[in-house]
Amino acid sequence: MSINILDKEKVVLNARVESKTEAIELAGKLLVEANHVTSEYIQKMLEREEALTTFIGNGVAIPHGTEDSKKWIQSTGLSFVQIPNGVDFGDGNMAYLVIGIAAVGDEHLDILSNIAIVISEEENVKKIVQTTSKEEILEIFSKGM
Template identity: 60%
Template sequence: MANSILAKDNIQLNTTVHSKEDAIRLTGKILVKKGYVEPNYIEKMLEREQLTSTYMGNFVAIPHGTEDSKPFVKESGISFVQVPQGVDFGAGNIVKLLIGIAGKDNEHLDILSNIAIVCSEEENIEKLVSAQSVDEILAIFEDVN
């Protein structure tokens, strides 16, 4: 594996986005830039959002591709985008943390379970939303492993 699944470069803090589409594209662009996925994966992330919202509750969305996006995934990776002002994901759901996921084979299932553990605690969400440094974000996720 060339990259670690969640590296410092994959994290973007204090971001402002104007729509959920912009937010999803941004999480996808980080995955593309870091070499986890091919550019077509971003369209599959948007397609997934049309099928079912990736809003998980607790100010968190986990954009990811559709079932047929697997050929566009080169290796497993996560992008993390912090949007302190929030972005509307529809139906009054405000998202402040976007965690973009690309999973090779079934590796993403382990990734998802770790994220779910972190994001199930409101205290962790508050820390992630207010984090001022990439190291703070990494420390919260490292506690899970």
């Protein structure tokens, strides 16, 4: 995986958030700071979550923009927010890892597929949620990418 798509500047460990909105905003802010998206994209991430949850199971949510948010994407990238205490994504679904995604064209399809493979292994999710090392998170995901 390209270092531009994922690097330790876009990983937050031990985040304390009060709501899924706050978690999504944090994931989006990391994408903005890395120049993957403009700030308008964060609102589109929140709109997507209102329409359909981005919680995908196994303690992971992957917030991303709506179909009409492409114009605010400058480059493909991921952000990771580790939330050891979890945050409720609705219906009792607790997310311990929130992965923000922005992708040019159809690049998100391969990325989402690779993320799904990594997080389908409960051992990987457990390591990601418990680690105190940004490098360990990057290592786990780079193997799958």
